Amino acid sequence: MTNSFNFGQADVLFTDVDDTLTTDGQLLPETYLALCRLAAAGIRVIPVTGGCAGWCDQIIRTWPVTAVIGEGGAFYAERTAPQTVRWHYWNDAASHKRDQETILTAVAALDLDFEPQLASDQAFRYVDVAVDYNQQQSLSSEQVAVLHNALVGRGFNVRQSSIHLNVWLGDFDKSTMAVRVGQEVLGLDLQALQQRAVFIGDAPNDESMFRCFPLSVGVANIRKHLPGMAHRPAAVVSQRSGLGFAEMAENWLRQRTESDLPQAETHPV
Incomplete structure (x- = not known):
């Protein structure tokens, strides 16, 4: 100490x-x-x-x-x-919104042995996409890793908070x-x-x-x-x-x- x-x-x-x-x-x-x-x-x-x-x-x-x-x-x-x-x-609201739609489409198209769920607050997001793993959903650490890698593999930025995987495009x-x-x-x-x-x-x-x-x-x-x-x-x-x-x-x-x-x-x- x-x-x-x-x-x-x-x-x-x-x-x-x-x-x-x-x-x-x-x-x-x-x-x-x-x-x-x-x-x-x-x-x-x-x-x-x-x-x-x-x-x-x-x-x-x-x-x-x-x-x-x-x-x-x-x-x-x-x-x-x-x-x-x-x-x-x-950047600007319009380009961020287009990027968000691209991510939402990609998440919906994921072919995994479990179904990722969007965070309950997704409707109130302007830019990113939040996938719930530890708020209302409970994914195992293995499932979180699979999901993370699948999204990174599609070219997205992904960060893990204590409750969500936050996904976005941009620097x-x-x-x-x-x-x-x-x-x-x-x-x-x-x-x-x-x-x-x-x-x-x-x-x-x-x-x-x-x-x-x-x-x-x-x-x-x-x-x-x-x-x-x-x-x-x-x-x-x-x-x-x-x-x-x-x-x-x-x-x-x-x-x-x-x-x-x-x-x-x-x-x-």
Whole structure:
């Protein structure tokens, strides 16, 4: 164990959502309070999720966040007025929609010994396609691997979240859009963003963020994925999911206000 993780002068937080902010599918009051405390302390919070556009619309309108990145980096949304949201796509809405239709057709045509099911929120997605393996469906690890390989073999990008396989066409991912948000929303170049931003996540589809941001944290449930991950968080907190997020936030806020006190314990990867 170590308590050496140092948040330094960071004032930006990129955070995954599923199983990082949520706990067993729920946003706990402790977690939402931690989000509010971070925002009140002047930390700009930006969720980075594989979640659908519909979910992102709710987040940007109701949570204390600066922006939200959705569908694995396909777009970001920001409030331009209290009731006004502006959407920024990686490319443009029309080309993304054509790509989405191509993926949906390919998924429907897969010839496997099981039938892949789309995520229940697919109707609310603007860009990617989400195949459910661990939300309302329950696929074995072998079936997930077969499905993953079949989709990659057809030329698609595929990332595994804690509940879905997210499938898309295009040269974006979570980290590339995070860098764009740093430039367009925060006014920070890559070097400044890497010095001032923390990322917290839980799953293999967060690897690009762990690779991009040196100040990175995993919630405890990431441990089961670490053996297969090439890019890992710099530290892992002791608690899982939303309580792990709250643990990270408490540590960060304590360092900002009481830097002479010991830091909360984290566990090295």
